[in-house]
């Protein structure tokens with residue numbers, strides 16, 4: 001038994017973990033009590049990390065060997081590391097020789113460690129001589145970067161987590177903190193408990209779990225934030241709530257902004273944003289007049305065609321009211337990925353250079369060239385993510401290197417992305433998991449180490465650098481990302497006849513030391529740090545040589561990172577979304593996170609347990625809109641935008657406003673798909689999203705696409721589900737997917753806790769050949785003699801139920817319903833909850849829709865840690881009495897729900913509030 005301290009590889013909160021190992025296997029994980037981000041806590045995702053590192057998952061899902069594809073469409077074959085990297089170096093050298101350095105592109109990720117990032121940035125910008133290096137941070141943080149630089153002068157979040165303990169007002173905009181930054185939300189709950197006077201405002205078109213703690217929810221219209229924030233400033237000016245002294249002493253450009261907000265009258269703002277004037281006034285008052293106001297913001301602001309304006313407008317409110325540079329006050333952009341910050345520090349975007357330097361600045365280019373010892377850096381601007389894939393689709397970029405991100409799932413406008421991946425002469429994918437959509441397009445697949453195996457550093461939302469440590473050896477032949485970069489760079493350098501000496505590193509610490517040197521004298525100076533100091537404790541930057549500690553807060557002296565030391569107001573007016581709704585596309589599609597899933601789900605999607613809360617891909621829609629569209633709960637809808645289409649079952653949700661629909665961003669082609677009539681494959685949620693992006697930050701508008709929603713005319717449907725052995729479950733899912741991918745619709749997900757459940761859904765115009773159904777049955781173990789069957793070929797009905805006997809009782813182990821699937825609900829309950837089924841006999845094969853007595857569904861799993869479902873909570877609540885807080889405590893006492901990781905607390909509180917107290921009833 002051994003323990004290793006590291007960090008969680010999921011969100012930007014950056015929680016510390018203690019990894020438990022036994023005989024070279026990861027056996028457990030718990031929160032690091034000494035880590036200042038989480039003090040021992042973990043959320044649902046962090047606390048299940050060890051399960052995603054189990055041997056069973058590794059064998060079935062990890063990319064374990066380098067592989068190459070001789071031709072597109074063929075299965076990849078194993079190849080040695082030398083041959084793989086030589087092939088890549090040959091191809092890159094040839095393309096660079098024939099077409100110049102800008103004919104290649106690197107697309108990286110905010111989930112790489114700082115050391116990985118640094119190596120690839122140097123490889124592209126220092127060795128190859130191209131700035132075509134961008135990352136998924138373009139989809140995530142680039143508006144925040146642009147907003148900070150435009151106003152405060154540097155890309156540095158000025159606040160820290162401890163500010164939650166000092167704030168008197170929290171303004172949460174476009175952030176579902178409860179789900180996307182759960183441990184930070186636990187700290188918000190603590191702050192509210194310690195200070196009930198703390199005012200919390202949430203600005204989000206949806207009523208999310210984050211709203212549960214809010215004193216005021218501003219359910220604004222999608223994309224109307226700039227109008228909202230300008231309206232608040234208008235009111236602040238009217239009421240005399242701004243701080244003219246601070247504005248005069250520390251800022252420039254206020255007059256232009258004040259003039260711009262003059263027309264943002266209460267009435268106009270209320271109309272554009274769709275919120276009540278009184279609510280707007282209250283939000284403005286709390287923001288401006290609270291002793292300390294902290295704003296937390298995320299993708300609802302950043303992922304917008306005016307993302308930079310949204311960020312700048314919010315920061316402007318802080319400057320106008322002097323809510324900055326004091327404990328509890330400031331504009332705090334929450335980072336999404338664990339090392340989004342580190343990527344920014346090393347200059348890992350097409351427009352940046354190491355140490356927060358600018359590519360566009362000739363002096364900065366000269367500094368970096370001198371630092372690296374290369375003759376000079378290219379002055380040609382690099383292509384941002386959207387531009388890079390477009391250039392590849394048009395044949396301008398011929399070789400793509402993709403590391404630690406899954407663009408065939410996560411990039412908007414999948415039609416273009418797929419054209420790019422198909423057209424590029426060479427696609428290299430450096431991945432930890434073999435199951436991602438992008439792997440299917442790779443000519444070369446390079447296996448990377450991942451969480452539990454890697455060494456290096458990451459920086460979280462509050463500028464805090466933590467050490468990431470390896471607890472176990474690399475799986476299979478996987479190699480570290482930085483080491484793959486270094487090996488490839490050396491091979492390429494030999495072919496280009498330059499720069500081999502640029503990559504002398506043998507250990508990540510050597511890379512980090514070079515990165516540290518690049519920060520000297522910059523705003524993020526970390527020359528006072530070392531691996532040894534970081535081993536002792538995670539530290540915040542800046543921490544220059546000679547300083548004992550990092551800085552918790554920035555701009556406390558009112559001096560900003562601009563040439564004249566003054567912060568700048570921006571005055572851009574509100575503009576509508578890039579592709580407004582119209583008669584043809586009358587709905588606004590919003591996309592975002594689920595509580596228990598991570599992006600493309602290569603890791604979280606291996607565990608049935610993480611599907612308990614939201615079991616299947618669906619389109620969320622307001623019930624009135626469903627009625628109008630003639631859609632009943634669970635029916636299949638055809639969703640189309642100007643960019644593509646998708647089929648999904650609908651689910652009613654009053655958390656959304658009318659004319660708004662929501663699809664979790666996780667539902668990519670790995671879990672849901674099918675084929676259109678023209679034969680093209682449907683590429684998941686991002687088939688629908690738009691490449692329209694902010695002109696300044698180049699961040700795409702992932703939070704809005706105009707769509708239409710109609711009933712899908714696919715009368716044949718199938719549902720098949722079974723328990724299969726855990727060591728085969730992921731492989732079974734892969735095989736099922738391959739079997740049904742030509743049908744017009746399918747989804748395939750896991751369920752259950754422990755032994756692996758597999759749930760397949762499909763639909764089409766007519767039943768597929770019996771042979772296909774027989775193969776599905778075989779994969780799900782439904783072919784043996786103990787399986788009950790009903791087949792009416794003439795009417796297109798086929799049903800199979802497999803029972804497993806244990807003494808006197810029998811359990812349903814697998815079900816397939818093809819044609820009439822009305823009986824799905826209760827059969828699913830029998831199967832998933834392992835209820836006794838021996839008394840049902842041939843009724844198991846009936847079309848009966850209503851559940852027989854005694855077969856009640858557990859409902860969705862609200863508490864993951866203890867597997868507590870909706871029904872149990874409802875029943876327990878019926879017996880609870882007293883105040884909401886007392887009833888919550890009783891509920892926790894009887895069922896234990898919400899007593900471990902706490903991720904379900906907002907939902908439990910909502911359920912408590914919605915249920916009448918026992919004594920009142």
Ligand SMILES: Nc1nc2c(c(=O)[nH]1)N[C@H]1C(S)=C(S)[C@@H](COP(=O)(O)OP(=O)(O)OC[C@H]3O[C@@H](n4cnc5c(=O)[nH]c(N)nc54)[C@H](O)[C@@H]3O)O[C@H]1N2
Nearest residue numbers: 011174175176180222223298299300336337592593598599
């Ligand atoms: N569970 C989980 N947590 C994660 C991740 C994950 O995959 N799963 N990913 C991490 C990453 S990389 C990121 S970037 C963060 C993202 O964290 P968040 O940004 O908090 O998450 P999202 O759900 O993408 O979007 C936040 C909210 O923006 C709202 N929104 C949509 N349009 C608008 C608008 O026009 N204005 C406003 N004000 N709000 C709007 C949405 O309704 C949504 O509730 O989460 C991180 N944490």
Ligand SMILES: Nc1nc2c(c(=O)[nH]1)N[C@H]1C(S)=C(S)[C@@H](COP(=O)(O)OP(=O)(O)OC[C@H]3O[C@@H](n4cnc5c(=O)[nH]c(N)nc54)[C@H](O)[C@@H]3O)O[C@H]1N2
Nearest residue numbers: 136140404405406410430432433448450591599600602665
């Ligand atoms: N519609 C819609 N689309 C979105 C968003 C949205 O809100 N709506 N959000 C956007 C945002 S904010 C983000 S951040 C992106 C995220 O999108 P992606 O970057 O595509 O998300 P992941 O699935 O986390 O991809 C990371 C990949 O790295 C692999 N991996 C894990 N560890 C390692 C490692 O150590 N090394 C290597 N080489 N590989 C590893 C994982 O298996 C995984 O496939 O999605 C964006 N796309």
Ligand code: SF4
Nearest residue numbers: 008010011015043046
């Ligand atoms: S909040 Fe959850 S996902 Fe984010 S770092 Fe902490 S444990 Fe990981």
Ligand SMILES: [Mo]
Nearest residue numbers: 139140336337
């Ligand atoms: Mo992100």
